[in-house]
Amino acid sequence: MDQIYLEYTFKVAPIAQGNEILIAELGYAGFESFVENEEGVVAYIQKGEWKPEILEDIQILESDLFEITFDFKEIEQQNWNAEWEKNFHPIEVDGLCTVRAPFHEKPTTKYDIVIEPKMSFGTGHHETTHMMIQFLLKNDLKDKKVLDMGCGTGVLAILAEKEGAIDLDAIDIDNWCYLNSLENVERNNCKHIKVLEGDASLLEGNKYDVIIANINRNILLADIPTYVNCLNEGGTLLLSGFYKDDIPQIQERCEEFSLKFIENLEKNHWVAVKFLN
Numbered sequence: 001m002d003q004i005y006l007e008y009t010f011k012v013a014p015i016a017q018g019n020e021i022l023i024a025e026l027g028y029a030g031f032e033s034f035v036e037n038e039e040g041v042v043a044y045i046q047k048g049e050w051k052p053e054i055l056e057d058i059q060i061l062e063s064d065l066f067e068i069t070f071d072f073k074e075i076e077q078q079n080w081n082a083e084w085e086k087n088f089h090p091i092e093v094d095g096l097c098t099v100r101a102p103f104h105e106k107p108t109t110k111y112d113i114v115i116e117p118k119m120s121f122g123t124g125h126h127e128t129t130h131m132m133i134q135f136l137l138k139n140d141l142k143d144k145k146v147l148d149m150g151c152g153t154g155v156l157a158i159l160a161e162k163e164g165a166i167d168l169d170a171i172d173i174d175n176w177c178y179l180n181s182l183e184n185v186e187r188n189n190c191k192h193i194k195v196l197e198g199d200a201s202l203l204e205g206n207k208y209d210v211i212i213a214n215i216n217r218n219i220l221l222a223d224i225p226t227y228v229n230c231l232n233e234g235g236t237l238l239l240s241g242f243y244k245d246d247i248p249q250i251q252e253r254c255e256e257f258s259l260k261f262i263e264n265l266e267k268n269h270w271v272a273v274k275f276l277n
């Protein structure tokens, strides 16, 4: 696929925590690939996804705790596979689930998920994916009907099928994620996942026992009413993609629709929240 990209080079001080927060925020703003170096981060975004105000919501750039400068230029296509192979290490969650690439050794954990992410979000490295995996590992998914909204690489739907879910929809608005999820579903021999390209408007008339959505605060606030409409009585809603400070707003929205807050997980200021219908 021949695409033109913009390459942003950020110099970050102090680098350790700054890089981590910056990458997380850029990921949510639409940047697709990151290479860390000794000065900071180089981040890539497709020209078609770019808009002049792309950095407007990147809160760390306004923070007094970090000094961040940047530069950007247009570039020819990269060898993305080589980049991620260099940077992608297997991830193990709670000793039960490994997310790895095809070229890594087979693990001994109960669940083994093989992902070739290329540029999609969802390798288990991000806090939000990690916590959603933790939630899925703690929940009984046997014979459940599951929706994975904003599926990225498809990693969460794939785990849900491996845990026994029998009927799954995995939806992403982004064409690249849709195609990548299709590939990963096949790579993991999943037979019950239907991958769709689109958004919450595809959900009308569907019913699920478990809905997983790791997207971002604003999309979740807008789409929670649709999710609730699709949730069976007694069903579970697992949300992530936002910070601890956003919990009250998300909780209030869910409670408007009579969902009950059960618990939240937290990792580096990111959270994942569980509600019951």
Ligand SMILES: C[S@@+](CC[C@H](N)C(=O)[O-])C[C@H]1O[C@@H](n2cnc3c(N)ncnc32)[C@H](O)[C@@H]1O
Pocket (backbone or CB within 6 Å): 121, 122, 123, 124, 128, 129, 132, 149, 150, 151, 152, 153, 154, 155, 156, 171, 172, 173, 174, 177, 198, 199, 200, 214, 215, 216, 219, 241
């Ligand atoms: C943070 S990633 C999560 C990926 C994966 N589920 C995970 O947990 O690692 C969010 C995904 O949501 C998708 N997305 C953004 N807005 C969306 C929307 N309105 N409806 C469906 N998917 C959306 C993005 O393309 C992206 O792949």
